[in-house]
Amino acid sequence: MSRVRILVWSLLLVLGMLSGRAAADEVRVFKPMEENMSAMYLRSQALAEGFAQAVLDEARKLLPGTLDDNRSELLREYLVDHARPYIQGYKVLSSEASEAGLILRLDVQVNKTNLREGLKRMGFMETLSAPVPASVVLPEDLDEEARTMADNLVTLTGLRIEEGALPQFTLEHGRDKGTYKGRLESDEREWMGVSKDIPTLWFDLWGRYFSQSGDAGVRIELHSLSVAGWFSPDGVLEFDRVLRGWDSSVQDVRLVEMDMLPSGVGATWTFRQLDGDRLTMLLRGFLPQRGLSFKLAGEAKK
Incomplete structure (x- = not known):
């Protein structure tokens, strides 16, 4: 293996290790x-x-x-x-x-990796644009503090309460003093859990719901970005850091290829695109003024 190829693979390995930092x-x-x-x-x-x-x-x-x-x-x-x-x-x-x-x-x-997954399990990725219809059943003897907590969790999760709607979250007192039992029912599945902490119980159950509803049948739009014109691999490393910082436009960024050519260094990334117009604006504002050219492409995958 040539020294150039060894250098390229070493850089890709380092960037792979840093991607979840x-x-x-x-x-x-x-x-x-x-x-x-x-x-x-x-x-x-x-x-x-x-x-x-x-x-x-x-x-x-x-x-x-x-x-x-x-x-x-x-x-x-x-x-x-x-x-x-x-x-x-x-x-x-x-x-x-x-x-x-x-x-x-x-x-x-x-x-950021853990937080992105946590936000998904808390329902933000699904309810940020529009609330999810649901119903919540609470014990009649639930104290005021716990009832207020449950109401706040409904708002935080992004639910729109509709009587009898599914999914339905039911809270009950547990067998042991100070514990709660929760049940979450959807059209096809049911989840149950027990905890002394209502928010922990709530997001444990809703986390399972939002994870399965977000994965089933979802088409993930993967995009690729190819950039060329760097004088050295250092420029690729710097832009990789910049691209990962554009969280409002792209997520799950991965550097998949780097080419060491006589005309310069080129690299290709794959990512999940959130805001195509903003990404294009950021790329046009960052790359051409540095003498770099780029090409965007999308590929739908399940």
Whole structure:
């Protein structure tokens, strides 16, 4: 194998390893001091707020549309207790404590691959453009706090409540004190689960629904982008980073080929296109001024 071919394959291997890496976001949060709150607990709560904000910021970039203010706030509140699965790492840039509370400035690394899958399971990919008709049945003796939580989950998920509609989510008290049992019925399937945490139970069941409904019979439109004219592979590496950053236009970006030709270096990517017009605008604004030519193509696959 020639040295050039070895170099090309080495670069492709490195880029494949980096494709699932985290995106870094800097956030600043203030957590007020409350009565009888220890310094350690205050810091942990400030961290939780910072993680929630970083994940929310990244979610807005990944979603194929605009999240309204109400759902954004409900998502942030949910993430305060449920953001950890999407955090790959963080660094405290500064910490300022006072009698009023704690200000933290953080550099948070969010795993975009995990978050994209999480948003899909939470229903955002399916309900962002239009709500999904559904029905929810709650116990008559459910306390006010739990009932408000359930109402907020309906709004967060993007459901439109219609009596008797399927899918139907039913919540019951579990056998053990403090636990809940949930059942989600659709036209063809039924899922059940038990948890002490209503949001965890809710998204466990709805996650199964949205995963199966999103996979069954879906035609995935794969597109390819070929770019030529670089002087060295370094340019390919830089543009690969740029392309992956255009989350509102493309997802699941993969560098599949790189050619070392006498006329220069060329490369080809495949991806899932979210906004073709915006992608074309970004490409025209980035590539020609750098002396690069490009070609877009689409291929429908199941």
